[in-house]
Protein backbone atom coordinates (compact mmCIF):
# COMPACT_ATOMS: atom_id res chain seq x y z
CA UNK A 1 0.00 0.00 0.00
CA UNK A 2 1.41 3.45 -0.85
CA UNK A 3 2.15 5.62 2.14
CA UNK A 4 -0.42 8.39 2.45
CA UNK A 5 0.52 11.58 4.18
CA UNK A 6 -2.94 13.05 3.94
CA UNK A 7 -5.51 12.55 6.60
CA UNK A 8 -7.63 9.47 6.37
CA UNK A 9 -10.67 8.70 8.45
CA UNK A 10 -9.65 5.06 8.44
CA UNK A 11 -7.56 4.50 11.56
CA UNK A 12 -3.89 4.82 10.53
CA UNK A 13 -2.97 1.93 12.82
CA UNK A 14 -5.42 -0.31 10.96
CA UNK A 15 -3.96 0.72 7.60
CA UNK A 16 -0.50 -0.13 8.90
CA UNK A 17 -1.77 -3.51 10.10
CA UNK A 18 -3.23 -4.23 6.65
CA UNK A 19 0.15 -3.45 5.07
CA UNK A 20 1.96 -5.55 7.64
CA UNK A 21 -0.37 -8.53 7.11
CA UNK A 22 0.15 -8.30 3.34
CA UNK A 23 3.92 -8.22 3.84
CA UNK A 24 3.60 -11.37 5.97
CA UNK A 25 1.60 -13.26 3.37
CA UNK A 26 3.81 -12.10 0.49
CA UNK A 27 6.92 -13.19 2.41
CA UNK A 28 5.45 -16.62 3.03
CA UNK A 29 4.85 -17.33 -0.66
CA UNK A 30 8.48 -16.38 -1.25
CA UNK A 31 9.66 -19.55 0.50
CA UNK A 32 8.05 -21.62 -2.30
CA UNK A 33 10.20 -22.54 -5.32
CA UNK A 34 8.65 -21.10 -8.49
CA UNK A 35 7.92 -24.55 -9.94
CA UNK A 36 6.15 -25.64 -6.73
CA UNK A 37 3.36 -23.03 -6.74
CA UNK A 38 0.90 -25.57 -8.13
CA UNK A 39 1.85 -28.30 -5.63
CA UNK A 40 -0.63 -29.63 -3.09
CA UNK A 41 1.46 -30.35 0.04
CA UNK A 42 -1.52 -31.67 2.07
CA UNK A 43 -4.01 -33.96 0.26
CA UNK A 44 -7.09 -32.38 1.90
CA UNK A 45 -6.09 -28.82 1.02
CA UNK A 46 -6.02 -26.70 -2.12
CA UNK A 47 -2.99 -26.25 -4.30
CA UNK A 48 -0.72 -23.38 -3.17
CA UNK A 49 -1.84 -21.19 -6.09
CA UNK A 50 -5.37 -21.03 -4.64
CA UNK A 51 -4.17 -19.20 -1.54
CA UNK A 52 -2.27 -16.59 -3.57
CA UNK A 53 -5.60 -15.46 -5.00
CA UNK A 54 -7.76 -16.34 -1.99
CA UNK A 55 -6.40 -13.75 0.45
CA UNK A 56 -7.23 -10.90 -1.92
CA UNK A 57 -10.52 -12.41 -3.14
CA UNK A 58 -11.70 -12.59 0.48
CA UNK A 59 -10.95 -8.91 1.14
CA UNK A 60 -12.52 -7.96 -2.17
CA UNK A 61 -15.69 -10.01 -1.68
CA UNK A 62 -16.08 -8.59 1.82
CA UNK A 63 -15.66 -4.95 0.88
CA UNK A 64 -15.94 -4.06 -2.78
CA UNK A 65 -19.68 -3.95 -3.38
CA UNK A 66 -21.34 -3.57 0.01
CA UNK A 67 -18.87 -1.14 1.53
CA UNK A 68 -17.20 0.68 -1.35
CA UNK A 69 -19.78 0.37 -4.13
CA UNK A 70 -17.19 -0.99 -6.55
CA UNK A 71 -18.09 -3.36 -9.38
CA UNK A 72 -16.29 -6.61 -9.87
CA UNK A 73 -13.73 -6.65 -12.67
CA UNK A 74 -13.30 -10.44 -12.63
CA UNK A 75 -16.34 -12.31 -11.21
CA UNK A 76 -14.94 -15.68 -12.26
CA UNK A 77 -11.80 -15.22 -10.16
CA UNK A 78 -13.82 -13.72 -7.30
CA UNK A 79 -15.67 -17.01 -7.11
CA UNK A 80 -12.78 -19.38 -7.91
CA UNK A 81 -10.58 -17.86 -5.24
CA UNK A 82 -13.37 -17.64 -2.69
CA UNK A 83 -14.16 -21.35 -2.72
CA UNK A 84 -11.69 -23.26 -4.88
CA UNK A 85 -12.70 -26.18 -7.07
CA UNK A 86 -15.13 -28.59 -5.39
CA UNK A 87 -13.87 -32.16 -5.13
CA UNK A 88 -15.91 -34.51 -7.30
CA UNK A 89 -17.98 -36.85 -5.14
CA UNK A 90 -17.05 -35.09 -1.93
CA UNK A 91 -13.71 -36.92 -1.50
CA UNK A 92 -10.21 -35.51 -1.63
CA UNK A 93 -9.66 -32.72 -4.18
CA UNK A 94 -8.60 -34.09 -7.54
CA UNK A 95 -8.23 -30.95 -9.67
CA UNK A 96 -5.15 -30.77 -11.87
CA UNK A 97 -2.67 -27.85 -12.04
CA UNK A 98 -3.95 -27.10 -15.54
CA UNK A 99 -7.36 -26.21 -14.08
CA UNK A 100 -5.82 -23.11 -12.48
CA UNK A 101 -4.89 -19.78 -14.08
CA UNK A 102 -1.25 -18.84 -14.57
CA UNK A 103 0.66 -17.29 -11.68
CA UNK A 104 1.04 -14.08 -13.68
CA UNK A 105 -2.73 -13.76 -14.11
CA UNK A 106 -3.35 -14.43 -10.42
CA UNK A 107 -0.73 -11.87 -9.40
CA UNK A 108 -2.27 -9.35 -11.76
CA UNK A 109 -5.67 -9.97 -10.12
CA UNK A 110 -4.12 -9.54 -6.66
CA UNK A 111 -2.41 -6.29 -7.58
CA UNK A 112 -5.55 -4.83 -9.15
CA UNK A 113 -7.56 -5.62 -6.02
CA UNK A 114 -4.95 -4.09 -3.74
CA UNK A 115 -4.83 -0.91 -5.80
CA UNK A 116 -8.63 -0.60 -5.93
CA UNK A 117 -9.08 -1.22 -2.22
CA UNK A 118 -6.21 1.06 -1.23
CA UNK A 119 -7.61 3.93 -3.24
CA UNK A 120 -10.84 3.63 -1.27
CA UNK A 121 -9.19 2.92 2.07
CA UNK A 122 -7.06 6.03 1.85
CA UNK A 123 -9.94 8.33 1.03
CA UNK A 124 -13.06 6.65 2.35
CA UNK A 125 -15.21 7.94 5.12
CA UNK A 126 -15.70 4.38 6.28
CA UNK A 127 -18.78 2.44 5.42
CA UNK A 128 -20.77 -0.16 7.27
CA UNK A 129 -22.01 -3.57 6.27
CA UNK A 130 -24.94 -5.32 7.91
CA UNK A 131 -24.69 -2.81 10.75
CA UNK A 132 -21.07 -3.66 11.47
CA UNK A 133 -18.58 -0.83 11.73
CA UNK A 134 -15.85 -0.37 9.19
CA UNK A 135 -13.17 -1.13 11.78
CA UNK A 136 -14.74 -4.51 12.45
CA UNK A 137 -14.71 -5.38 8.76
CA UNK A 138 -11.06 -4.40 8.43
CA UNK A 139 -10.18 -6.48 11.48
CA UNK A 140 -11.94 -9.42 9.85
CA UNK A 141 -9.84 -8.93 6.70
CA UNK A 142 -6.60 -8.57 8.66
CA UNK A 143 -7.12 -11.55 10.96
CA UNK A 144 -8.44 -13.74 8.14
CA UNK A 145 -5.16 -13.09 6.30
CA UNK A 146 -3.01 -13.64 9.39
CA UNK A 147 -4.79 -16.91 10.18
CA UNK A 148 -4.03 -18.09 6.66
CA UNK A 149 -0.40 -17.00 7.07
CA UNK A 150 -0.26 -19.45 9.98
CA UNK A 151 -2.19 -22.33 8.40
CA UNK A 152 -0.19 -21.87 5.18
CA UNK A 153 2.97 -22.33 7.24
CA UNK A 154 1.63 -25.75 8.36
CA UNK A 155 0.93 -26.53 4.74
CA UNK A 156 4.31 -25.41 3.44
CA UNK A 157 5.95 -27.35 6.28
CA UNK A 158 4.78 -30.49 4.45
CA UNK A 159 6.30 -29.38 1.14
CA UNK A 160 9.48 -31.39 0.41
CA UNK A 161 12.59 -29.47 1.52
CA UNK A 162 13.90 -29.20 -2.06
CA UNK A 163 10.69 -27.39 -3.07
CA UNK A 164 11.36 -24.57 -0.56
CA UNK A 165 13.78 -21.66 -0.35
CA UNK A 166 15.36 -21.68 3.12
CA UNK A 167 14.97 -18.51 5.21
CA UNK A 168 17.12 -17.08 7.98
CA UNK A 169 16.71 -19.02 11.20
CA UNK A 170 16.83 -17.65 14.73
CA UNK A 171 19.56 -19.15 16.88
CA UNK A 172 18.23 -22.21 18.68
CA UNK A 173 17.29 -21.84 22.34
CA UNK A 174 19.77 -23.70 24.55
CA UNK A 175 18.58 -27.05 25.85
CA UNK A 176 18.17 -27.39 29.60
CA UNK A 177 16.97 -30.03 31.99
CA UNK A 178 13.21 -30.12 32.40
CA UNK A 179 11.67 -31.18 35.69
CA UNK A 180 8.10 -32.14 34.93
CA UNK A 181 5.48 -31.53 37.58
CA UNK A 182 1.80 -30.81 37.98
CA UNK A 183 0.46 -27.62 39.50
CA UNK A 184 -2.64 -27.44 41.68
CA UNK A 185 -5.21 -24.89 40.53
CA UNK A 186 -7.73 -24.13 43.31
CA UNK A 187 -11.44 -24.16 42.56
CA UNK A 188 -12.76 -20.82 41.35
CA UNK A 189 -14.11 -18.88 38.42
CA UNK A 190 -12.86 -18.91 34.84
CA UNK A 191 -13.76 -15.88 32.72
CA UNK A 192 -14.51 -16.73 29.12
CA UNK A 193 -15.72 -14.78 26.12
CA UNK A 194 -15.92 -11.17 25.08
CA UNK A 195 -18.61 -8.71 26.16
CA UNK A 196 -20.64 -7.42 23.25
CA UNK A 197 -20.33 -3.67 23.19
CA UNK A 198 -16.90 -3.68 24.82
CA UNK A 199 -15.49 -2.08 21.66
CA UNK A 200 -12.85 -4.76 21.28
CA UNK A 201 -12.73 -6.80 18.11
CA UNK A 202 -13.54 -10.49 18.34
CA UNK A 203 -14.85 -13.16 15.96
CA UNK A 204 -18.46 -14.30 16.32
CA UNK A 205 -17.52 -17.33 18.43
CA UNK A 206 -15.85 -15.15 21.10
CA UNK A 207 -19.16 -13.65 22.25
CA UNK A 208 -20.73 -13.51 24.82
CA UNK A 209 -18.70 -13.03 28.03
CA UNK A 210 -19.54 -15.50 30.79
CA UNK A 211 -18.14 -17.06 33.93
CA UNK A 212 -17.73 -20.76 34.66
CA UNK A 213 -17.00 -22.28 38.08
CA UNK A 214 -14.14 -24.75 37.82
CA UNK A 215 -13.47 -27.34 40.56
CA UNK A 216 -9.88 -27.79 41.79
CA UNK A 217 -7.59 -29.66 39.40
CA UNK A 218 -3.92 -30.21 38.63
CA UNK A 219 -2.31 -29.34 35.31
CA UNK A 220 1.12 -30.01 33.77
CA UNK A 221 3.57 -27.16 34.30
CA UNK A 222 4.86 -27.66 30.73
CA UNK A 223 3.51 -28.95 27.45
CA UNK A 224 4.17 -32.64 26.84
CA UNK A 225 7.58 -32.98 25.19
CA UNK A 226 8.80 -35.14 22.32
CA UNK A 227 10.80 -37.04 24.94
CA UNK A 228 7.66 -37.90 26.91
CA UNK A 229 5.75 -38.76 23.76
CA UNK A 230 8.60 -41.05 22.68
CA UNK A 231 8.11 -43.04 25.91
CA UNK A 232 4.45 -43.51 24.97
CA UNK A 233 5.42 -44.63 21.47
CA UNK A 234 8.11 -47.01 22.76
CA UNK A 235 5.61 -48.48 25.21
CA UNK A 236 3.50 -49.55 22.25
CA UNK A 237 1.16 -46.56 22.45
CA UNK A 238 0.32 -46.70 18.75
CA UNK A 239 -0.49 -50.43 18.91
CA UNK A 240 -2.70 -50.54 22.01
CA UNK A 241 -6.32 -50.18 20.98
CA UNK A 242 -7.51 -49.67 24.55
CA UNK A 243 -5.77 -46.26 24.62
CA UNK A 244 -7.66 -44.93 21.59
CA UNK A 245 -11.26 -43.89 21.08
CA UNK A 246 -12.91 -46.10 18.43
CA UNK A 247 -13.00 -43.45 15.70
CA UNK A 248 -9.40 -42.44 16.46
CA UNK A 249 -8.24 -46.05 16.28
CA UNK A 250 -10.00 -46.48 12.93
CA UNK A 251 -8.36 -43.28 11.62
CA UNK A 252 -4.93 -44.47 12.77
CA UNK A 253 -5.45 -47.92 11.22
CA UNK A 254 -6.80 -46.60 7.90
CA UNK A 255 -3.93 -44.11 7.54
CA UNK A 256 -1.31 -46.57 8.87
CA UNK A 257 -0.20 -43.90 11.32
CA UNK A 258 2.55 -44.93 13.71
CA UNK A 259 4.20 -41.65 14.79
CA UNK A 260 3.65 -37.87 14.80
CA UNK A 261 3.72 -36.39 11.29
CA UNK A 262 6.71 -34.20 12.21
CA UNK A 263 8.79 -37.29 13.05
CA UNK A 264 10.55 -39.68 10.70
CA UNK A 265 12.41 -42.87 11.53
CA UNK A 266 15.81 -43.28 9.90
CA UNK A 267 18.24 -46.11 10.54
CA UNK A 268 16.68 -46.89 13.89
CA UNK A 269 16.62 -43.32 15.23
CA UNK A 270 14.09 -40.52 15.09
CA UNK A 271 14.49 -37.44 12.96
CA UNK A 272 12.47 -34.21 13.36
CA UNK A 273 11.17 -32.56 10.21
CA UNK A 274 11.80 -28.85 10.66
CA UNK A 275 10.53 -26.24 8.18
CA UNK A 276 13.84 -26.07 6.29
CA UNK A 277 15.93 -28.99 7.55
CA UNK A 278 15.87 -32.21 9.53
CA UNK A 279 17.53 -32.72 12.90
CA UNK A 280 17.77 -35.47 15.55
CA UNK A 281 14.49 -35.51 17.50
CA UNK A 282 14.65 -32.62 20.03
CA UNK A 283 13.41 -34.25 23.22
CA UNK A 284 12.65 -30.98 25.02
CA UNK A 285 10.39 -29.51 22.30
CA UNK A 286 6.61 -29.83 22.53
CA UNK A 287 5.16 -32.91 20.80
CA UNK A 288 3.05 -31.68 17.87
CA UNK A 289 0.32 -34.25 17.36
CA UNK A 290 -3.33 -34.63 16.43
CA UNK A 291 -6.09 -34.55 19.04
CA UNK A 292 -6.42 -38.32 18.62
CA UNK A 293 -2.74 -38.89 19.46
CA UNK A 294 -2.84 -36.41 22.35
CA UNK A 295 -5.90 -38.17 23.80
CA UNK A 296 -4.25 -41.60 23.52
CA UNK A 297 -1.15 -40.28 25.31
CA UNK A 298 -3.28 -38.78 28.08
CA UNK A 299 -5.07 -42.09 28.61
CA UNK A 300 -1.72 -43.92 28.69
CA UNK A 301 -0.45 -41.45 31.30
CA UNK A 302 -3.61 -41.88 33.42
CA UNK A 303 -4.53 -38.25 32.79
CA UNK A 304 -6.83 -36.24 30.50
CA UNK A 305 -6.75 -33.21 28.24
CA UNK A 306 -7.88 -30.00 29.96
CA UNK A 307 -11.25 -28.51 29.19
CA UNK A 308 -11.35 -25.03 27.70
CA UNK A 309 -12.48 -23.73 31.11
CA UNK A 310 -9.63 -25.43 32.96
CA UNK A 311 -7.13 -24.05 30.47
CA UNK A 312 -8.56 -20.54 30.95
CA UNK A 313 -8.43 -20.83 34.71
CA UNK A 314 -4.80 -22.03 34.69
CA UNK A 315 -3.81 -19.26 32.27
CA UNK A 316 -5.72 -16.15 33.28
CA UNK A 317 -6.82 -16.48 36.91
CA UNK A 318 -4.66 -15.95 39.96
CA UNK A 319 -4.55 -17.01 43.61
CA UNK A 320 -6.12 -13.68 44.67
CA UNK A 321 -8.80 -14.12 41.97
CA UNK A 322 -7.84 -11.04 39.94
CA UNK A 323 -7.99 -11.76 36.24
CA UNK A 324 -5.27 -10.84 33.76
CA UNK A 325 -5.09 -10.21 30.03
CA UNK A 326 -2.18 -12.59 29.43
CA UNK A 327 -0.81 -15.42 31.58
CA UNK A 328 2.10 -13.21 32.71
CA UNK A 329 -0.02 -10.15 33.50
CA UNK A 330 -1.22 -7.19 31.48
CA UNK A 331 2.00 -6.28 29.65
CA UNK A 332 1.75 -6.51 25.83
CA UNK A 333 3.22 -9.72 24.38
CA UNK A 334 6.95 -9.58 23.61
CA UNK A 335 9.60 -12.21 22.75
CA UNK A 336 10.52 -12.69 26.42
CA UNK A 337 7.01 -14.03 27.12
CA UNK A 338 6.88 -16.76 24.51
CA UNK A 339 7.58 -17.94 20.98
CA UNK A 340 4.82 -16.33 18.91
CA UNK A 341 4.24 -13.50 16.41
CA UNK A 342 6.46 -15.15 13.76
CA UNK A 343 9.37 -15.42 16.21
CA UNK A 344 10.73 -18.63 14.70
CA UNK A 345 9.99 -21.30 12.09
CA UNK A 346 10.22 -24.23 14.48
CA UNK A 347 9.49 -24.92 18.16
CA UNK A 348 11.73 -24.18 21.14
CA UNK A 349 12.12 -26.11 24.44
CA UNK A 350 8.93 -26.14 26.52
CA UNK A 351 10.70 -24.36 29.40
CA UNK A 352 12.29 -21.61 27.24
CA UNK A 353 10.07 -18.77 28.50
CA UNK A 354 9.78 -18.63 32.30
CA UNK A 355 8.78 -14.93 31.99
CA UNK A 356 5.56 -16.10 30.38
CA UNK A 357 4.43 -18.09 33.45
CA UNK A 358 0.87 -17.71 34.68
CA UNK A 359 0.07 -16.56 38.21
CA UNK A 360 -0.07 -20.23 39.22
CA UNK A 361 3.32 -20.97 37.64
CA UNK A 362 2.08 -22.77 34.52
CA UNK A 363 4.59 -22.16 31.71
CA UNK A 364 4.50 -21.84 27.94
CA UNK A 365 0.75 -21.28 27.63
CA UNK A 366 0.98 -18.78 24.78
CA UNK A 367 3.16 -19.59 21.78
CA UNK A 368 5.35 -22.58 20.88
CA UNK A 369 2.30 -24.55 19.74
CA UNK A 370 -1.45 -24.47 20.21
CA UNK A 371 -2.81 -26.72 22.93
CA UNK A 372 -5.59 -29.21 22.37
CA UNK A 373 -8.46 -29.21 24.85
CA UNK A 374 -11.12 -31.82 25.57
CA UNK A 375 -13.83 -29.28 24.72
CA UNK A 376 -15.88 -29.78 21.58
CA UNK A 377 -16.09 -26.50 19.67
CA UNK A 378 -19.50 -24.94 20.15
CA UNK A 379 -21.21 -21.59 20.58
CA UNK A 380 -21.04 -19.59 23.80
CA UNK A 381 -24.42 -18.50 25.22
CA UNK A 382 -25.51 -15.48 23.18
CA UNK A 383 -23.66 -16.49 20.00
CA UNK A 384 -24.71 -14.75 16.79
CA UNK A 385 -22.98 -15.40 13.46
CA UNK A 386 -21.49 -12.49 11.55
CA UNK A 387 -24.09 -11.85 8.83
CA UNK A 388 -21.33 -11.20 6.29
CA UNK A 389 -19.51 -14.45 7.14
CA UNK A 390 -22.17 -16.75 8.54
CA UNK A 391 -20.20 -19.95 8.22
CA UNK A 392 -16.96 -18.83 9.89
CA UNK A 393 -17.79 -20.64 13.13
CA UNK A 394 -21.28 -22.07 12.69
CA UNK A 395 -20.15 -24.47 9.93
CA UNK A 396 -17.93 -26.13 12.52
CA UNK A 397 -20.47 -26.50 15.34
CA UNK A 398 -20.89 -30.11 14.27
CA UNK A 399 -19.55 -31.90 17.34
CA UNK A 400 -16.52 -33.00 15.32
CA UNK A 401 -14.05 -30.22 16.14
CA UNK A 402 -12.10 -29.49 19.32
CA UNK A 403 -11.08 -26.15 20.80
CA UNK A 404 -7.40 -25.27 20.83
CA UNK A 405 -5.96 -22.48 22.98
CA UNK A 406 -2.59 -20.75 23.15
CA UNK A 407 -0.84 -20.08 19.85
CA UNK A 408 2.18 -21.15 17.85
CA UNK A 409 5.38 -19.45 16.71
CA UNK A 410 3.43 -18.42 13.58
CA UNK A 411 0.44 -16.93 15.43
CA UNK A 412 0.20 -13.14 15.11
CA UNK A 413 0.28 -11.23 18.42
CA UNK A 414 -3.25 -9.83 17.88
CA UNK A 415 -4.69 -13.34 18.18
CA UNK A 416 -3.10 -13.95 21.56
CA UNK A 417 -6.07 -12.24 23.23
CA UNK A 418 -7.64 -14.49 25.86
CA UNK A 419 -10.97 -14.84 24.08
CA UNK A 420 -9.56 -16.06 20.75
CA UNK A 421 -10.62 -19.65 20.04
CA UNK A 422 -9.09 -21.95 17.47
CA UNK A 423 -10.43 -25.37 16.46
CA UNK A 424 -9.59 -28.35 14.31
CA UNK A 425 -10.92 -31.82 13.69
CA UNK A 426 -9.22 -34.52 15.80
CA UNK A 427 -7.48 -36.33 12.94
CA UNK A 428 -5.54 -33.44 11.45
CA UNK A 429 -1.86 -33.96 12.27
CA UNK A 430 -0.37 -30.98 10.47
CA UNK A 431 -1.22 -28.17 12.91
CA UNK A 432 1.46 -26.67 15.12
CA UNK A 433 -0.41 -28.06 18.11
CA UNK A 434 0.62 -29.99 21.17
CA UNK A 435 -0.97 -30.44 24.56
CA UNK A 436 -0.61 -30.67 28.30
CA UNK A 437 -2.57 -32.91 30.65
CA UNK A 438 -4.69 -32.54 33.77
CA UNK A 439 -5.35 -35.10 36.48
CA UNK A 440 -8.48 -37.22 36.28
Ligand SMILES: [Fe+2]
Nearest residue numbers: 054058144148
Ligand atom coordinates in the same frame (compact mmCIF):
# COMPACT_ATOMS: atom_id res chain seq x y z
FE1 LIG B 1 -10.04 -18.12 3.98
